[in-house]
Amino acid sequence: MTVRYLVNCSILHTDLPVLQRPAAAAAAGFEAVEFWWPFPEAVPADSEADRFVAAVRDAGVELVALNFFAGDMPTGDRGIVSWPGREAEFRDAVDAAVGIGERLGVRAFNALYGNRLPDTEPAHQDELARENLGVAAAAAARIGATVLVEPLSGADRYPLRTADDVVTVLDDLARAGTGNVGLLADLYHLAVNGDDVERAIARHRDRIAHVQIADAPGRGEPGTGGLPLSAWIDDLDRGGYRGHVGLEYVPTAADPFAWLPRAQRAGHHDALGRTNA
Template sequence: MHAAAGGGRKVTTFRFDANLKWLFTELEFEARFDAAAAAGFAGVEFPSPYGYAAPVLRRRLRDAGLTQVLINTPMGAPGTPTRSGLACIPGLDGEFRAGVERGLEYATALDCELLHVVGGIVPDGVGRDRAFACYVANIAWAAEQAREAGVRIVLEAQNKRDCPGFVLQSQEQAAAVAEAVGGDQVGLLLDFYHLQIDEGDLIRTYRRFQERVWHLQVADPPGRHEPGTGEIGWRAVLRAVAESGYPGWIGCEYAPAGETVAGLDWVRRFRGAAA
């Protein structure tokens, strides 16, 4: 799914990928690969591949002709302190490192260039400064492991409404960590849904950090459905992304308001944004 350049301005070509945790949930997980390809996607992402053997996933990707764009590091079960990641939780260094190593193993096996190291929620009874220092140290360690594996890592600030207590509180803070510890090894996963809820000013914020943004995700608040169902002015936002020359993928991480394929009409409607 692409948006073509037009006129005399230099613009990028959009590459949308399907998040298989969120899209095509009408189907069993392994059937979603073929469904994504049939709908026109060339790439997929999903946060947790760890319930499947890597060779099984690799075969599904190959058979469907898809690129694995992004996976996350392992997280705990819903309702647990590690449900949104482990990186900022003191005392879990060993578990965190094992998770990064497992994530890198899967990323390598799936030819996936990006590993999202999920930050985590500051635990009760732990000061934010202590949790943040733990987070920075862990990201620095993860960056070195990723460099050796030939994988890049990305960091994401999540909104405080859906994920209260998340360690990263803004795009600025995420970018500062990436710059401080990562060099060319750590970038940003900028999700316009999270950004709109917490900070707004989407175009200006994107432009401010665009050199460090390696992956984008889209969903429309307040319902987190497909673009065009909520409050974001997607035509202007996508035009700004196109005109920036953004070279990465745009992950469709939203809950379809209805059936997945019917909801993909938004891609056609906003395809002209880059022209």
């Protein structure tokens, strides 16, 4: 077994300032992290970007994945990839993210697709999304990275709900010659949306470029709900998935990682428990 976990520092350690979170993940025994876009604007000032890069480097952790700027998420935005009129903003944001990624060795950039907009034809949004994702993928390819596309739950106007929905987008991009794009399989979002997670893994395992987990109901840590996360992760592992599994949950306990023994947080171990001999 080769499961490796990382901490999503945008949903965990939120009691700390952003720049202190990589060190907190390291102190908890992890060697890798991921972030949603950690700045309020699409293009941070150079000094802000420098401080973020320094915080990750000083913590001694690897930044595996980084979201592109996704709009005003607290008010309901879920990406600007398919948002007409924001093309220049998105492309500037891509340049900013890839610049940070080049400095930190980021392997994947998550491009939230964007909500459906009133008075805008879905087909027009989808055409724009394909164009923007192609631009993002070309930028990511310059540093050997992949662009991720993710199904989401809890956002009624977000059109990508299932793994099939995302793979349709990936297939369109592949026909246009864009290859470094992949499915972000957030097992929580898929399950909450009613997708058949076992089928999705079996059918699309060759398209899965990153994995995230939380339990349901509640989006808490593994063991707080009823999802068979261990079985799903074992299935991914047996099928050849060798990426990280992002811990993207809302903690319910004082120690958000109590479910995962410390000795197994940095090493290779099976899905939710046993260290490899």
